[in-house]
Amino acid sequence: MNKFVRVLRFIVIVLVIATVLSFIVMQLWNHLLPEVVGARTITFWQALGLLILSKILFGGFRRPGPPPWAWKRRMAERWDKMTPVEREKFRAGWGRCGHWNKEEVSEPKA
Numbered sequence: 001m002n003k004f005v006r007v008l009r010f011i012v013i014v015l016v017i018a019t020v021l022s023f024i025v026m027q028l029w030n031h032l033l034p035e036v037v038g039a040r041t042i043t044f045w046q047a048l049g050l051l052i053l054s055k056i057l058f059g060g061f062r063r064p065g066p067p068p069w070a071w072k073r074r075m076a077e078r079w080d081k082m083t084p085v086e087r088e089k090f091r092a093g094w095g096r097c098g099h100w101n102k103e104e105v106s107e108p109k110a
């Protein structure tokens with residue numbers, strides 16, 4: 001149920017953002033371009049189409065930054081370079097729910 005609510009919330013947020021941006025594009029187009037270059041006015045749906053087209057042509061649909069699965073590859077590379085002692089120390093320090101437990105792996109004081 002929680003995943004369904006998150007997906008529904010995401011869809012609603014995307015629709016609201018698309019609606020607001022389309023309205024802004026429509027208003028800017030209709031107030032500026034007919035007077036400046038003699039263009040025709042556009043409808044809300046044409047503004048939405050322009051937004052989608054500009055996103056495809058200039059922005060793509062990729063998230064900024066590395067792909068979401070890149071951390072797995074980096075972690076596997078680090079794991080392969082660790083000695084068995086370092087791996088055991090890492091396992092001991094990795095606590096419940098992925099929180100690092102510094103007390104368990106602290107070095108003995110001399």
